[in-house]
Amino acid sequence: MSSSLRQPPAPPAFRGHEALRSSLRRALSRGTLPATVLIHGMPGCGKQSLAQWIARTRLCTEEEKPCDSCVSCRQALRLEHPDIHWYFPLPRPKRAHGPGKLAEALESARHDRLGEMRRQPLRPEGDTEVKGIYFAAVMTLRERAHRRPAVSEEQFFIVGDAEYLVPQEASPEAANALLKLLEEPPDASRFILTSGKPGSLLDTIRSRALPIHLPPLPVPDVAAFLREECHAEPEAADRAAALSQGSIGAALGHLDPEGAHSGNRDRSLALLRAATGGKRADAYRTALDYRPGGARGLLDLLEALQLWIRDLGAAAAGRDERIVNSGERRFLRETARRLALTPDRIARGVARVEEARMLALGNVNPQLFVATLLLDLEETLAPPGRP
Ligand SMILES: [Zn+2]
Numbered sequence: 296m297s298s299s300l301r302q303p304p305a306p307p308a309f310r311g312h313e314a315l316r317s318s319l320r321r322a323l324s325r326g327t328l329p330a331t332v333l334i335h336g337m338p339g340c341g342k343q344s345l346a347q348w349i350a351r352t353r354l355c356t357e358e359e360k361p362c363d364s365c366v367s368c369r370q371a372l373r374l375e376h377p378d379i380h381w382y383f384p385l386p387r388p389k390r391a392h393g394p395g396k397l398a399e400a401l402e403s404a405r406h407d408r409l410g411e412m413r414r415q416p417l418r419p420e421g422d423t424e425v426k427g428i429y430f431a432a433v434m435t436l437r438e439r440a441h442r443r444p445a446v447s448e449e450q451f452f453i454v455g456d457a458e459y460l461v462p463q464e465a466s467p468e469a470a471n472a473l474l475k476l477l478e479e480p481p482d483a484s485r486f487i488l489t490s491g492k493p494g495s496l497l498d499t500i501r502s503r504a505l506p507i508h509l510p511p512l513p514v515p516d517v518a519a520f521l522r523e524e525c526h527a528e529p530e531a532a533d534r535a536a537a538l539s540q541g542s543i544g545a546a547l548g549h550l551d552p553e554g555a556h557s558g559n560r561d562r563s564l565a566l567l568r569a570a571t572g573g574k575r576a577d578a579y580r581t582a583l584d585y586r587p588g589g590a591r592g593l594l595d596l597l598e599a600l601q602l603w604i605r606d607l608g609a610a611a612a613g614r615d616e617r618i619v620n621s622g623e624r625r626f627l628r629e630t631a632r633r634l635a636l637t638p639d640r641i642a643r644g645v646a647r648v649e650e651a652r653m654l655a656l657g658n659v660n661p662q663l664f665v666a667t668l669l670l671d672l673e674e675t676l677a678p679p680g681r682p
Contacts, residue, residue, distance in 0.1 A: 309341065309348040310520055310543075311512050316348070319507075320360065323353045329505045331477050331486040333457070335493040336509035339544020342489035343383070343455045345509055347371065349487060350379045350451035367447070374409050377445035380452050381409065382436055384426035384459035398431040405432070417525055417547055428459045430469040437476050440484040449483050457488040458495040470497045477503045511541020521550055537619045538602060548595070563599035564623065566665070567607075570672035571630050578673065582666035593655045593664075601648045607631050607676075608641035635678050643675045 309316075322328040332349075334342040351361040351371040361368050370376040385408065388400035436452055444450035454460075460470040474497060477486060488504060490496060512520075518536035520543055521527040527535070527550055538560075539546035549560070569581040602619055609617035610624070611631035618624055630636075651668045 309344050311516050312341075312345070312509065315507070315509070319349060320352060323349065324360070328353075328485075330480040330484070331488070331504040332507055333493060333496070333501065333504035334487065334489045334507045334509055336491065337511055337540070337542055338491040339539075339542035339547075340509050340511050341543055342491070342509050343381075343453065345507075346451075346453045346455070346487040346489055347379070347381075350376070350453065350485075353449060353451070353485075354378060354447050374413050378447040378450035380436065380439060380450065381405075381455065382428060382432060382453065383408070383455035384428050385432070386426050387429065394431050394434070397429065398435050401429060401432045402435055426459060428454065428457070428469055430472060433460070433469045433472040433476075437472060440476060440486075441481050444483050449485055452484060452486045454486065454488045457490045457500070458492045460496070460500075470500060474500050474503070512543065514539070514541060517541060517543055517546050521546055525550060534619070534621075538599070540598075545595075559596050559599040560620065563596055563603055564620075566596075566600050566669060567603045567630075568626075570669045571607075571634060571676060573673075573677075575670070575673075578669040579666055582662050582669060593659075593661060594652055597648050597652045597655060597668075601645050603627075604641060604644045604648065604676075607636060607644075608638060611636040611641065612638070634676055636676065640676055644672055647671055647675050 319328070328349075334345055336342055348361065351363075351368055353360075354367045354371065354376065355361040356365045356367050361371075363369075363372065367376065371379055374381065382405065385401060385404045388397065388404055391397040391400035436454075440450070440452055454473070457473075460473060477500065480486065486504075488496075488500070493501060493506070514536045517539050518529075518532045521532035521535055522529060525532075525547070531550060535546045535549035538549045565581055569578040572578075606618045606620050606623075606627050607630060609615065610627035615621075615624060618627060620627070634640075648668070651664070651671075655664065
């Protein structure tokens with residue numbers, strides 16, 4: 296059967312975080328949750344899914360909330376609830392001049408993206424374009440927030456990755472326009488912001504919102520999710536979960552051969568080989584070949600590189616069972632032996648990449664950046680006294 300004939304996959308239920316959810320449930324049923332909350336936590340840890348869960352719980356019409364089966368819950372799960380409005384960063388539409396046209400184009404891009412998420416709720420998003428939450432989109436949101444809810448007592452506005460209200464391409468006015476709305480929220484409107492970088496939000500927005508921290512999931516829970524919701528083979532699920540550091544979003548990327556994170560394992564291995572091969576020319580060539588998939592792509596790549604260095608450490612210590620990229624045990628063992636790696640140099644190597652990750656958040660030239668990192672790593676990992 297061709298995939299287009301299949302039913303769209305059922306979106307997965309929100310998992311884990313039982314204690315957090317039961318206190319949220321209590322606050323929602325007593326009506327004590329503030330009108331604006333800010334869910335923060337690492338990328339891909341489920342912040343926007345939790346935001347959806349909060350809206351669904353509040354709007355559910357049954358006793359046990361969310362029941363996931365009443366009309367309201369089903370609409371919410373299909374991302375079709377008329378009173379749950381989900382905004383997120385989008386690429387700037389081309390050929391949309393003037394505020395009216397831009398607002399229209401952004402609304403249509405948002406609906407397209409929602410359609411994609413309905414069809415493939417578990418597919419990680421490609422992250423190769425500059426995106427923003429633009430002033431025009433916030434104006435659309437604001438206008439809607441001042442209207443009455445369509446069918447419910449309340450309506451929810453979810454603003455995912457709210458730090459994109461501020462950056463380069465998006466107008467800083469977007470953040471200010473949202474702030475005005477949060478300062479005097481219309482009676483029936485509630486706002487859930489999510490952010491992986493709450494520090495980049497306007498202080499004035501942060502101070503309006505109740506912060507809710509969503510921690511990473513335990514690795515076994517991530518593996519269980521991949522097996523049960525994505526029907527992953529147990530071994531693939533374990534490997535992706537180990538690489539995920541507790542983020543289901545990251546795990547999906549490691550699982551999906553065509554996903555946004557695909558190739559990070561191989562590309563970061565190429566970086567490691569260049570940094571440990573003792574041939575500077577290789578390091579430069581690898582760097583020149585490097586085509587980044589946006590700043591986020593670079594961050595994910597460096598994270599994968601850190602795992603390889605930790606694997607080298609495990610190999611050096613003879614702790615094969617700790618090697619995550621177990622398919623490359625032989626290469627790791629040989630490299631660890633050749634460089635006579637010590638825990639101290641491994642730790643410094645991991646720290647070097649961590650520093651590079653911090654730098655990657657800024658505006659860097661990717662090729663130059665990768666070349667510098669590789670030469671740095673070569674020096675850090677090489678045995679002392681080597682020229
Ligand atoms: Zn329900």
